[in-house]
Amino acid sequence: MRDQPAAAPTPAGPDDQHVPAPRWARWFVAAYLAVFVVCGVAGLEAWPLTGWRLFADARQARQPGFQAVTVDQAGHETPIPFRDLPIGYHGDVQVLKGFAGLPPDRQAAVCQAWAEAVRDRGGEVAEVRIYQTVTDVSRRVGDRGAPPARTLRFTCRPGSADAGG
Amino acid sequence: MPAAETALRRVEGWLFAPGDPRRLAAVRIGLCGLLAIRLASGPYAELATQPPALFRPISFLRLLDRMPSPEAVAALQALALAAAVLATVGLLTRVTLPLAWLAALPLVAMTSSLGKVVHNDVLLLLCLVPLLPSRAGAAWSLDARQRPVAARGPLFGWPVRTAMVVVAGAYFLSGLAKLLHAGPAWVAGGNLRWVLYAASDSQPQPNPFALFVADRPVLAHLVAAATLAVELGFPLVLWRPRLAWLFVPAALAMHAGIGLAMHLDYRVMAATVLVVLVDWPALADRFGPVPVEERP
Numbered sequence: 306m307r308d309q310p311a312a313a314p315t316p317a318g319p320d321d322q323h324v325p326a327p328r329w330a331r332w333f334v335a336a337y338l339a340v341f342v343v344c345g346v347a348g349l350e351a352w353p354l355t356g357w358r359l360f361a362d363a364r365q366a367r368q369p370g371f372q373a374v375t376v377d378q379a380g381h382e383t384p385i386p387f388r389d390l391p392i393g394y395h396g397d398v399q400v401l402k403g404f405a406g407l408p409p410d411r412q413a414a415v416c417q418a419w420a421e422a423v424r425d426r427g428g429e430v431a432e433v434r435i436y437q438t439v440t441d442v443s444r445r446v447g448d449r450g451a452p453p454a455r456t457l458r459f460t461c462r463p464g465s466a467d468a469g470g
Numbered sequence: 471m472p473a474a475e476t477a478l479r480r481v482e483g484w485l486f487a488p489g490d491p492r493r494l495a496a497v498r499i500g501l502c503g504l505l506a507i508r509l510a511s512g513p514y515a516e517l518a519t520q521p522p523a524l525f526r527p528i529s530f531l532r533l534l535d536r537m538p539s540p541e542a543v544a545a546l547q548a549l550a551l552a553a554a555v556l557a558t559v560g561l562l563t564r565v566t567l568p569l570a571w572l573a574a575l576p577l578v579a580m581t582s583s584l585g586k587v588v589h590n591d592v593l594l595l596l597c598l599v600p601l602l603p604s605r606a607g608a609a610w611s612l613d614a615r616q617r618p619v620a621a622r623g624p625l626f627g628w629p630v631r632t633a634m635v636v637v638a639g640a641y642f643l644s645g646l647a648k649l650l651h652a653g654p655a656w657v658a659g660g661n662l663r664w665v666l667y668a669a670s671d672s673q674p675q676p677n678p679f680a681l682f683v684a685d686r687p688v689l690a691h692l693v694a695a696a697t698l699a700v701e702l703g704f705p706l707v708l709w710r711p712r713l714a715w716l717f718v719p720a721a722l723a724m725h726a727g728i729g730l731a732m733h734l735d736y737r738v739m740a741a742t743v744l745v746v747l748v749d750w751p752a753l754a755d756r757f758g759p760v761p762v763e764e765r766p
Contacts, residue, residue: 326486326624330603334485334632337599341636345643348650352529352579353595355587357643363652364664388674392513392584393520393537399585400524414523421521442667443660448676450667 366443371401372455375423376432383428390422404435404459413461420463435459484708485635489627491620492751494601495610497630499558500745501598502567504738505574506554508591509547517580518543526585530576537580550574560611568602571595590735593640594742600632633746638705641721645701662694663687669732680731697724707747714747 340354348356374382387397400415407415420430438453445451522536538546550573556566578595582588606629607613608620620626648656655661666684670677683690700720707714721743725736 324624326628330625330628331482331486333603334600334628338632338635338639341596341639342643345639346646348647350528350587352582352587353575353592355589355592356647357589357640358647358651359589359644360665361644361647361651363655363659363661364668366660366664368664368668391519392516393524396524396526396584396586399526403526403585411523414521418521418523440668440671442664442671445667448670448681450671 367439367441370398370438370440370453371404371458372436372438372453373397373401373419374434374436375420375428375430376434377429378431382434383423385419385423385433386426389426394419394422401435412459413463416461417463430463433461433463485628485631486624487627487631488622488624489630490622490751491605491609491626492754493630493749494604494606494626495560495608495614496750497597497633497746498560498563498567498601498606499610500750501594501601501633501742502554502558502570504594504741504745505570505598506551506558508594508738509551509554509570509574509577512547512577512581514543514547514577514580515540517583524584526583527579528582528587529579531579531583537583538576543577543580546573546577550577557606560607560613563607563611563613564605567598567606571598571602590738593637593739596636596640597633597742597746600629600636604629630746634708637743637746638708641701641704645698645704648698648701657691657694657698660687660690662697663690666690666731673733677731677733679727683731693727696720700724711749718743718747 340351343349344351344354345357348358350356373385373387375385376382385397387394404412404415416433420433423430435458436455437458438455440450440453442450518537518540520537525534525536527534537543550570553566553570553573557563557570575595578588578591581591605620605625608626614620652659652661663684666677666680670680670684683693700717704717704721707717722740725740728734728736
């Protein structure tokens with residue numbers, strides 16, 4: 306794992322050991338590393354440059370979140386199994402976090418997309434409900450966390466006029 | 471000469487010192503090979519069918535109002551994969567390597583357009599940047615068969631060392647972000663325990679690895695402290711290359727631990743670290759077959 310001269314003799318060929326690196330390479334490297342460091346230190350997301358915020362926030366035991374469930378005609382609730390849906394549906398945490406800020410037609414379209422995905426798997430969907438949750442992960446019931454406290458925030462009926470909010 | 475200027479000159483002298491064309495070639499083969507594997511196995515076709523309402527674009531994908539069409543994705547994936555394979559074997563490297571990177575960029579951006587940056591592939595893309603304008607095909611390539619063997623020189627050192635700075639910088643900046651956003655509480659508080667409990671609870675079955683650490687507060691503090699120490703200390707490998715024997719396995723162990731406990735896939739990031747920080751030609755010289763003329 307060293308950056309040292311190779312142990313073997315250098316193969317025969319043109320030797321440019323004493324030629325300095327070209328000026329353009331110096332500018333290129335300086336500019337690239339500068340933006341890399343600036344984005345990292347300032348936490349800027351200019352993808353593929355990034356602020357490298359990997360688990361950067363200190364989590365508390367009480368964790369706010371959201372839960373989306375489908376409701377069948379009989380009123381039974383079933384959490385939407387996002388992990389079992391195609392990968393395009395795996396951004397549920399971020400979509401739910403920003404759901405309240407979406408315009409009504411976009412909220413309706415999100416509900417519609419989730420409902421169709423559940424129906425494609427054979428589920429019955431009369432409504433989609435979105436709950437705001439607070440989970441205290443320090444409260445354990447065996448190997449599982451205690452159920453979260455829930456507050457209903459949104460109800461939408463996919464395919465109907467009052468789909469949003 | 472002021473101390474800062476002296477330090478800058480030393481850094482510049484290190485970055486642009488002569489390098490072995492085989493080391494650059496090894497980094498090209500490793501990173502382009504990784505990129506080819508990602509391009510061949512990535513979920514791009516599936517992402518292309520995402521309902522537009524769920525699209526949360528990142529960077530230049532904000533120009534679109536939904537994921538690129540399946541047809542466009544298929545064409546881009548075929549182009550990027552072919553170029554990455556050619557760059558790996560070193561055919562027309564000056565063209566195929568930048569082409570592979572450029573064509574891969576929107577595909578990888580799709581995986582980060584679900585609302586969260588996927589850092590797994592980002593380090594690979596960033597480490598490839600210094601190779602784009604370099605003579606990465608000067609050794610261990612099909613291109614090199616057409617010309618005289620390249621000797622060690624200043625054209626071959628800076629791309630590898632720049633990639634090394636990027637790897638070390640990525641870990642350091644990850645640690646720095648923890649200090650800036652969470653402060654000492656990242657280690658001293660219950661942070662890691664709560665992260666691991668939440669990760670276990672989100673999985674279909676309780677995760678024994680996550681629970682083993684989370685149930686033991688002292689162990690959780692130690693793991694958090696070790697994580698921060700590895701991340702903040704990683705740039706030491708640039709100053710003392712032998713320390714890579716400590717920091718590289720530690721980073722790999724960290725990614726393996728995250729994979730086991732949280733089911734988060736950082737294999738590409740870990741492989742990128744190995745490709746960039748291991749001096750493969752030196753290993754080949756040490757453990758490879760002895761040339762005929764050197765045998766007793």
